[in-house]
Amino acid sequence: MNSCFLYHAWGLYTHECTCEEYKGNRIILHVQTKERVRCCLSCGSSSIVKNGYCLRDFVGLPIGGKRVTIRMKAQRYKCKECDFYQQEKIPFATGSCSYTHRFAKYVVDLLRGMTLQDVSNHLGVSWDTVKEIHSSYLKRHYSPPSLDGVENIGIDEFAVRKGHVYKTIVVDLDTGRVIYVGAGKGTDALAGFWRKVRRKNLKIKHVATDLSAAFIASVMENCPDAIHVFDHFHVVKLMNEKLDDIRRKVYSMEKDTNKRKVLKGTRYLLLGNGADIFDKQHRTRLENALAMNEPLSKAYYLKEQLRQI
Numbered sequence: 555m556n557s558c559f560l561y562h563a564w565g566l567y568t569h570e571c572t573c574e575e576y577k578g579n580r581i582i583l584h585v586q587t588k589e590r591v592r593c594c595l596s597c598g599s600s601s602i603v604k605n606g607y608c609l610r611d612f613v614g615l616p617i618g619g620k621r622v623t624i625r626m627k628a629q630r631y632k633c634k635e636c637d638f639y640q641q642e643k644i645p646f647a648t649g650s651c652s653y654t655h656r657f658a659k660y661v662v663d664l665l666r667g668m669t670l671q672d673v674s675n676h677l678g679v680s681w682d683t684v685k686e687i688h689s690s691y692l693k694r695h696y697s698p699p700s701l702d703g704v705e706n707i708g709i710d711e712f713a714v715r716k717g718h719v720y721k722t723i724v725v726d727l728d729t730g731r732v733i734y735v736g737a738g739k740g741t742d743a744l745a746g747f748w749r750k751v752r753r754k755n756l757k758i759k760h761v762a763t764d765l766s767a768a769f770i771a772s773v774m775e776n777c778p779d780a781i782h783v784f785d786h787f788h789v790v791k792l793m794n795e796k797l798d799d800i801r802r803k804v805y806s807m808e809k810d811t812n813k814r815k816v817l818k819g820t821r822y823l824l825l826g827n828g829a830d831i832f833d834k835q836h837r838t839r840l841e842n843a844l845a846m847n848e849p850l851s852k853a854y855y856l857k858e859q860l861r862q863i
């Protein structure tokens with residue numbers, strides 16, 4: 555078989571095909587390396603000699619509706635200087651796996667829309683092989699992230715399944731990686747994370763959360779030396795609630811109907827971002843309301859200052 559075809563169809567670029575066999579629904583390609591090993595892996599000597607070979611079978615990508623087995627003649631070598639035995643490297647498969655990298659990738663692609671059993675039936679390999687490929691893919695891509703060097707974290711909770719289930723996540727703020735996901739919300743959801751922090755002896759410097767009492771208690775108990783940063787949005791929201799209380803009190807205490815008219819409907823002007831009021835009428839109305847009442851105006855400007863932080 556043409557080396558070019560071997561390369562493009564199966565990615566074997568340093569190999570040649572010595573023979574092809576056609577057995578029912580199966581094609582067996584006998585391949586061997588074109589290059590020989592030049593030096594000993596142990597001592598670096600170039601005095602190495604061939605010392606037998608072993609035949610290894612690998613499941614390759616199917617072609618033309620036929621299963622493909624790549625039968626590799628893996629050469630063994632012996633070093634004349636240090637008696638070290640070595641086998642040539644097989645670049646298209648990992649360790650003792652009996653399938654090629656390309657085949658494993660194909661299985662993972664199929665599993666995005668098919669079950670393990672479907673893929674096993676479709677490709678004619680055992681369910682265990684499909685499962686093994688999938689597990690090693692998941693392990694490689696989704697194993698728990700390392701916490702080494704983590705100093706600044708953000709904690710938040712979110713709802714899944716239409717609010718029936720909660721998850722609490724911890725993010726490394728320097729890299730943006732999610733480093734922990736706890737089931738539920740509140741202090742219990744973070745217990746596992748703090749255990750990891752203690753085990754790794756991490757020094758957390760900054761923690762950012764919202765104003766949830768559970769988060770505050772959890773951070774105070776588990777990393778009391780860290781600076782606890784509260785989300786800007788939540789702090790301004792608290793201030794706005796107080797400002798709205800004052801506005802309502804001022805309105806209910808005002809006897810003068812003209813002044814009441816000015817105060818009425820100023821809620822959105824007071825609570826919004828002052829810099830965003832471009833409408834001249836709105837601005838005059840807000841200024842009139844503030845000029846009429848000192849506590850309200852004091853609270854409003856404090857809120858605007860807080861927003862600048």
Ligand SMILES: [Zn+2]
Nearest residue numbers: 594597633636
């Ligand atoms: Zn050697």
